[in-house]
Amino acid sequence: MIYYFSATGNSKWVAEELAKGTGDLAVSITEVMKSKQLPPPIKSGETLGLVFPVFAFAPPRFVIDFVRKLHVADDAFVYTVCTMGGAAGGTFRYLEKFIKLNSCYAIKMPSNYIVMSGREPADKIKEKLAKAELMLPAICESVKAKKAELKARNSFVSFLLTEAVATLFNKFASDKAFRSTDRCTNCGLCAKLCPLDNITLENGRPRWHGNCMHCMACIQNCPAAAIDYGNRTRDRERYVFDFLK
Ligand SMILES: Cc1cc2nc3c(=O)[nH]c(=O)nc-3n(C[C@H](O)[C@H](O)[C@H](O)COP(=O)(O)O)c2cc1C
Structure with missing residues (x-):
């Protein structure tokens, strides 16, 4: 296995x-x-x-x-x-x-x-x-x-x-800086992908609940690039594995 x-x-x-x-x-x-x-x-x-x-x-x-x-x-x-x-x-x-x-x-x-x-x-x-x-x-x-x-x-x-x-x-990796932007389409993929079920949707938008390991599944997989971590990720291109493409 x-x-x-x-x-x-x-x-x-x-x-x-x-x-x-x-x-x-x-x-x-x-x-x-x-x-x-x-x-x-x-x-x-x-x-x-x-x-x-x-x-x-x-x-x-x-x-x-x-x-x-x-x-x-x-x-x-x-x-x-x-x-x-x-x-x-x-x-x-x-x-x-x-x-x-x-x-x-x-x-x-x-x-x-x-x-x-x-x-x-x-x-x-x-x-x-x-x-x-x-x-x-x-x-x-x-x-x-x-x-x-x-x-x-x-x-x-x-x-x-x-x-x-x-x-x-x-101890210190925190989800406090995660936020969704107006590009959010309310698709809910971030909540679905979170391994720790740390994200719920409120009025269609993600909310983080403090149990985050910083895996980056939510921010990197968002199809609309509508999640940011503070301001520092605003202009950074996202990455997901795309070898086959
Ligand atoms: C929170 C976090 C910490 C990381 N720390 C390291 C590290 O210490 N050394 C390193 O070489 N890569 C580090 N990385 C990069 C990942 O290990 C690497 O990109 C990995 O292949 C991602 O795998 P995945 O696509 O299966 O999630 C880190 C990534 C994250 C999200």
């Missing part, structure tokens, strides 16, 4: 490519969490894949919450693939506090953190996606062979930095 979390499609694409290449099934963590059902246990000898974006040098807290619900046999093979704009920090060591990992891989993908910076230039996006596509067959072969591969695990020092950055990020 491959479980993935994805706000703008990068990790979803990686998970689906891994599923194709390994003959496994890719399942959305958001859907499992929204169903309120416990995921089935990963039994002895089975393979578990976890795919997710890096948030502030660590796995998103949503992914950690999901991992804590998993029951995984001691001799199951567990691999993880993170997608990231540029630096995974101590992501894997952080995850290892919650689950044993047999192998881990980091894939550079276009950055989606529009609060920090806008969409990367088209040629940079193209280059990252082409490199990512080249990495996937080898990862699939290693996973199928259940090969231990822990090179992407960073040093203990970067893990300590991660602890500090991720703790501060999870």
